[in-house]
Amino acid sequence: MTQDPLAFREASKKAVHDPRLKQALGRIKGHFQLARRFASSDFPDFDALRGQGAAIREHSITHLHSLLDEFEKSVTTRGGQVHWARNATEARQIVIDILKRSGARRVTKGKSMVSEEIGLNDALLAHGIVPIETDLGEYIIQLRHEPPSHIIAPAFHLNKEDVADTFRAAHSKLDPARDLSDRSALVGEARAMLRAAFEGADAGITGANFLTAREGAALIVTNEGNGDLTRLLPRTHIVVTGIEKVVPDLNAASVLLRLLTRSATGQPITSYVSVMSGPHSEEMADGPREFHVVLVDNGRTRLLGTPAQATLRCIRCAACLNHCPIYGAVGGHAYGATYPGPIGAALNPNLLGISEAHHHPNASTFCGRCAEVCPVKIPLPTIMRYWRAREYAAGLPPITYRAGLGLWAFAAKRPLLYRLGTRLASRVLKKLAKGGRIRALPMAGGWFAIRDLPEPQGKTFMEQLNSP
Amino acid sequence: MRVGFFVTCLVDTMRPSVGFSAIKLLERAGCEVIVPPTQTCCGQPAWNSGADAHCRDLARKVIDSFLEFDYVVVPSGSCAGMIRNHYPEALKDDGAYHLRALSLAKKTYELTQFLVEVARATDFSAKYNASACYHDSCSCLREMFVRDAPRQLLANVEGLELKPLKDADVCCGFGGLFSVKYPEISERMADDKLSDAKNSEASLVIGPDLGCLLHLAGRAARRGENLKFRHIAEVLANCSQASIGEGT
Numbered sequence A: 001m002t003q004d005p006l007a008f009r010e011a012s013k014k015a016v017h018d019p020r021l022k023q024a025l026g027r028i029k030g031h032f033q034l035a036r037r038f039a040s041s042d043f044p045d046f047d048a049l050r051g052q053g054a055a056i057r058e059h060s061i062t063h064l065h066s067l068l069d070e071f072e073k074s075v076t077t078r079g080g081q082v083h084w085a086r087n088a089t090e091a092r093q094i095v096i097d098i099l100k101r102s103g104a105r106r107v108t109k110g111k112s113m114v115s116e117e118i119g120l121n122d123a124l125l126a127h128g129i130v131p132i133e134t135d136l137g138e139y140i141i142q143l144r145h146e147p148p149s150h151i152i153a154p155a156f157h158l159n160k161e162d163v164a165d166t167f168r169a170a171h172s173k174l175d176p177a178r179d180l181s182d183r184s185a186l187v188g189e190a191r192a193m194l195r196a197a198f199e200g201a202d203a204g205i206t207g208a209n210f211l212t213a214r215e216g217a218a219l220i221v222t223n224e225g226n227g228d229l230t231r232l233l234p235r236t237h238i239v240v241t242g243i244e245k246v247v248p249d250l251n252a253a254s255v256l257l258r259l260l261t262r263s264a265t266g267q268p269i270t271s272y273v274s275v276m277s278g279p280h281s282e283e284m285a286d287g288p289r290e291f292h293v294v295l296v297d298n299g300r301t302r303l304l305g306t307p308a309q310a311t312l313r314c315i316r317c318a319a320c321l322n323h324c325p326i327y328g329a330v331g332g333h334a335y336g337a338t339y340p341g342p343i344g345a346a347l348n349p350n351l352l353g354i355s356e357a358h359h360h361p362n363a364s365t366f367c368g369r370c371a372e373v374c375p376v377k378i379p380l381p382t383i384m385r386y387w388r389a390r391e392y393a394a395g396l397p398p399i400t401y402r403a404g405l406g407l408w409a410f411a412a413k414r415p416l417l418y419r420l421g422t423r424l425a426s427r428v429l430k431k432l433a434k435g436g437r438i439r440a441l442p443m444a445g446g447w448f449a450i451r452d453l454p455e456p457q458g459k460t461f462m463e464q465l466n467s468p
Numbered sequence B: 001m002r003v004g005f006f007v008t009c010l011v012d013t014m015r016p017s018v019g020f021s022a023i024k025l026l027e028r029a030g031c032e033v034i035v036p037p038t039q040t041c042c043g044q045p046a047w048n049s050g051a052d053a054h055c056r057d058l059a060r061k062v063i064d065s066f067l068e069f070d071y072v073v074v075p076s077g078s079c080a081g082m083i084r085n086h087y088p089e090a091l092k093d094d095g096a097y098h099l100r101a102l103s104l105a106k107k108t109y110e111l112t113q114f115l116v117e118v119a120r121a122t123d124f125s126a127k128y129n130a131s132a133c134y135h136d137s138c139s140c141l142r143e144m145f146v147r148d149a150p151r152q153l154l155a156n157v158e159g160l161e162l163k164p165l166k167d168a169d170v171c172c173g174f175g176g177l178f179s180v181k182y183p184e185i186s187e188r189m190a191d192d193k194l195s196d197a198k199n200s201e202a203s204l205v206i207g208p209d210l211g212c213l214l215h216l217a218g219r220a221a222r223r224g225e226n227l228k229f230r231h232i233a234e235v236l237a238n239c240s241q242a243s244i245g246e247g248t
């Protein structure tokens, strides 16, 4: 899903003026920011842990090739299969082939952003396979035919009234007069619906938070336990994830786990941490017969060796979204892409192409809060700026913008000319001011759309300095 | 101490009293202050727009104008951050200038940081009767790591009651050209900041960066809010000019 840059401004304008969205986004602070603050200050030296996490991820990215080889060997030894997908099309095809071979018609799914990234659900439906999202948030937005608005809380843009409306419309066989006013009623209803889905599923698809090369395992964290039911009940389990998720071993993963849950929801650990390491064996009572891991590149290797390489460290904790004032104002949907917020601004120009996504790295004041909270110390503003430089070099900003900047730079390199310009500007502005402010100026619509310009004092500093 | 004073383009054009106040403070702290006449702008608009070649040209000019001083002091966290953090990055492939950028970076300070950490002057016998809140700029906080210095300085202003501002570490929505590219988002962020300022029961908002202040004062004027805005240098130097946007 992409969007043209002008549409972002329109979408963001709509979003900031949507009172229900504002109410929903208002929960970010209590829900995520404070939780993270308590969890990180409870930990003896959280910053040192971040350093360790960053080092593990950086090591993994720089040894991607050998770790992935090792991972494939380990998975194969345990009876699983690894599949390699260069792009989204290949990834979808691999999953569809596996499902068709095993005759699967109904598929339960754990939450996976990579599955969103490759557009898996639509592809499955087109092949007559019904995907059922089992994470509560994903389940809700699937019923609403909406994309996720947040990478760990997909339905964060909704209030509980929205969810009740959605359930009434979707679960039309239930009593329309039932009480759905509190959270537990909503959760109970979803649970009953999902129970049936789990029982009837032919295959389960999950993502992975980490892949461990030595053990050949995939790890997921959930709070609802839906991941375990998705992977264990059906005959076939497919893990679909990005190649960058690999780390050396379970020890490394456990360090990252501590960072992930604290940064994401402020939990010292999630309710469930599932380690998935192959199909059911003779000694095991249950588990899937087939275990597949689909490793998706989809542009990730393209980042290696570029100034944006550090984005591959990301563990998708969403702390950067939760602390981003832009995300907090417009929410996830305005971005019009799978990954919103600062991490989206860093990923999307690579994933979607710079001309499709150049508005994302521009939707930042470079306030730096994202980098300050990122558990693996990704310099997000630096990477956004890198994309702006690529955008500029590609001639994508409007001609008026580039010409204006060029003219300003031309003068700024020539102090005498520049002095003339500033003298003129301060005088003209002073003349135009009334009651201490200017209300509008031609060609400055962006500034005056929402604010006045305070009146300048008159003569410039340099002028006053040199006239005794 | 020979201090090269970088006035910044916004102060130069919009509010010279910030520059004169800063110089007064530096001189009272015992510095010899020199204002190199060749300075214009630090180049941040170009850098943040990804116009790297323009930025490098301007960075070299600033380096040439300021390298000779013991210190460079800037009444703005954002321009100081540009020189300290981004010049070395912008000029990393420019051998001689890269080294000069690194040495300039080391001696560049934001005004309040310099006064407290280097000149060790915290009391300027200032008087200001008001209840105020302090709006940290993001660049002061996260690029220059300045949090305590301005508070220490303001604590010594007679008559000034400093109220705690909620969410002081959250951006006000200025962000340079961001404010023009995405005015609606910027508006929401400014409004949040203005309500926090009002809820702090302050009548004056003090800040270290003129960019944030012009944006907030402009938005407050548009909304008809009864709040005053001043740069911290003006408060510390007993500047008698009307506050930002108050007219003359």
Ligand code: SF4
Pocket: A263, A313, A314, A315, A316, A317, A318, A319, A320, A321, A343, A370, A373, A374, A375, A376, A377, A378
């Ligand atoms: S960039 Fe950092 S903060 Fe953002 S989701 Fe990734 S790991 Fe979390």
